[in-house]
Amino acid sequence: MKYLHTMIRVSDIDSSLQFFCEGLGLQEVRRKEVPKGRFTLIFLAAPESPEAELELTYNWDPETYEGGRNFGHLAFRVENIYEICAHLQAMGVTINRPPRDGHMAFVRSPDGISIELLQKGDALAPEEPWVSMENTGSW
Numbered sequence: 001m002k003y004l005h006t007m008i009r010v011s012d013i014d015s016s017l018q019f020f021c022e023g024l025g026l027q028e029v030r031r032k033e034v035p036k037g038r039f040t041l042i043f044l045a046a047p048e049s050p051e052a053e054l055e056l057t058y059n060w061d062p063e064t065y066e067g068g069r070n071f072g073h074l075a076f077r078v079e080n081i082y083e084i085c086a087h088l089q090a091m092g093v094t095i096n097r098p099p100r101d102g103h104m105a106f107v108r109s110p111d112g113i114s115i116e117l118l119q120k121g122d123a124l125a126p127e128e129p130w131v132s133m134e135n136t137g138s139w
Helices: 013-023 081-090
Strands: 005-010 027-034 039-046 049-059 074-078 095-097 104-108 114-119
Touching (some): 013 049, 081 095, 081 104
Parallel strands (some): 074 114
Antiparallel strands (some): 027 039, 039 049, 104 114
């Protein structure tokens, strides 16, 4: 058996690509428009693990997706958890669970999908403003 991808439904292609590509550093590897089914599939991957793809499914007819349709979360290993959290925060993304421990943080995509960020290797030494930052909302 081989793992292929995780699929999430998105309501806005542009904001989703900004979050996953500009924010997290994933790259678009292919796109498929299906006019007969009225949807678009966009496959993204992290440069370090191109075999593990994230499929963004955009349905052309508006739908409301609440609570991520009971989806758990996506997890990404990052080079520097403080830098990625600062970058996302500068983009207007709420850091729901700050990386107080230098190891783990949670944010949400524009469609409310929970994203876990894990520090590569050992945890970084705790530092401000993260140590003092409270949780915001849920993740």
